[in-house]
Amino acid sequence: MVDSVFVGLSVLTIGSAILSLESRELLYGGIALAVSMLGIAGYFIILDAPFVAMFQIAVYVGAVAVLIIFTVMLVRAPNTVTKKETRKRKIAGILLGLAFLVLAGSILGNSAATQLKFNDTVPIFDVQAIGKELLTYYSPVLLVLALTLAAAVIGALALARREDIEERNEPTN
Amino acid sequence: MNQPTDFLYIAIILISIGIYGLVVKRNALRLIFSIELIANAVNLVLIAFSRMLPSPQGQVFVLFSIAISAAEVAVGLGIIIIAYRFYKDIDITEYKNLKN
Secondary structure (H helix, E strand, O other): OOOHHHHHHHHHHHHHHHHHHHOOOHHHHHHHHHHHHHHHHHHHHHOOOHHHHHHHHHHHHHHHHHHHHHHHHHHOOOOOOOOOOOHHHHHHHHHHHHHHHHHHHHHHHHOHHHHOOOOOOOOOOOHHHHHHHHHOOOHHHHHHHHHHHHHHHHHHHHHOOOHHHHHHHHHHO | OOOHHHHHHHHHHHHHHHHHHHHHOOEHHHHHHHHHHHHHHHHHHHHHHHHHOOOOHHHHHHHHHHHHHHHHHHHHHHHHHHHHHHHOOOEHHHOHHHHO
16 A cells, blocks of 8 residues: 555656646746656655656755756746637647657556565665666766756857847957 | 555646747746756656566666756756847747747
C-alpha cells in the first residue's frame, strides 16, 4: 500500500504543477513551478537518492526558478491571460492530455511492470558510487556536458546583449 | 511500501499536464514551464528504475539530464527576452515574422 508521505508529495507536486500552468499571475506560476520541483526532490529522497535530490534542489529551485522569476519580472507581460487561448484550443488540449493519460496508464496497468518490486535488502548507493561512475566511465560525457553548459550560458549572454546601448557609449571612450 | 508503478503513474500524470500546457498555452514562459514539467517526470522515472534495479547509473543519467535542462532553460529564456524586445509581447502567436 502507498504510505502517507507518498500521497502528500503527490498532492503537492501535481497540484502545484497544475497551478503553475493555470495561475492568473505569471510570477505565482513560476513560484508554483519551484514548489513542484521541490516535490520531485522529495520523491528522490523517498527513492534513496539524496545526492540527486540535493542536485535537483540546487539546480532547479536555486537556479532555474530564480532565472524564470527574473525573466517574468523583466518582461512585465501586460496581459498574462491572452484571448488567443480559445475554448476550442482548451478542449483540444484537455482531450489530448487525457488521451495520453488513459493510453499510457492502461498500457502500464496491463504490462508486466506492475509485478516489479523494490528490493529492500540491497545497500543504498552513496555518493561514492556516483562519483566513481562520473569520473571513470562517464568522464568524457562529463567534459562534453561542461562544455555544453558553458556554451549555453555564453550563448544566452550573447543573445540577451543590447547593441544599442553599446553604440551610445562608444563615443565617450 | 511503494511499488515502482506508483512513481510511473505520477510521471504519466505530470507528462499529461505538460502536454496540456504545450497545446493550450500561448504564453512563451508557460511553454517553458510545460517543458520543465515533462523533463522532471522523465527524471522521476529514471530514478525509480535506478532504485528498483538497483544500479547507480540511473542516478548518473539524471545528473546529466538536470544539467542539460538547465542549459536549455538558459538559452530559452534568452530567446524569450530578445523576442520581447522585438515584439513587446511574449505571446507566441504574435511572433509571425519569425517565419520569414
